[in-house]
Amino acid sequence: MAFRKKFTPKRKFCRFCADKNLPIDYKRPDILRDYVTERGKIIARRITGTCAKHQRSLTTEIKRARQMALLFYTTVHSTEVKKKTV
Numbered sequence: 001m002a003f004r005k006k007f008t009p010k011r012k013f014c015r016f017c018a019d020k021n022l023p024i025d026y027k028r029p030d031i032l033r034d035y036v037t038e039r040g041k042i043i044a045r046r047i048t049g050t051c052a053k054h055q056r057s058l059t060t061e062i063k064r065a066r067q068m069a070l071l072f073y074t075t076v077h078s079t080e081v082k083k084k085t086v
């Protein structure tokens, strides 16, 4: 029992369930970027705490955003994008 007390993970919650007005949209890379690592990988649900339903739509929107060049696939691409916009 004692060792159980030590492991009390912070209660994670789905950001999109908590805020119904928060859109999961490829046109909002500022939101999507929170769910992608700096190397462009989509962060797992168990880490972000996003629910299954929203994680699913999040994944499709991130992939869509990548195609629209709003998000990057890898770090190499991100530097390319920066060069273009500057």
Ligand SMILES: [Zn+2]
Pocket: 014, 015, 016, 017, 018, 050, 051, 052, 053, 054
């Ligand atoms: Zn949710």
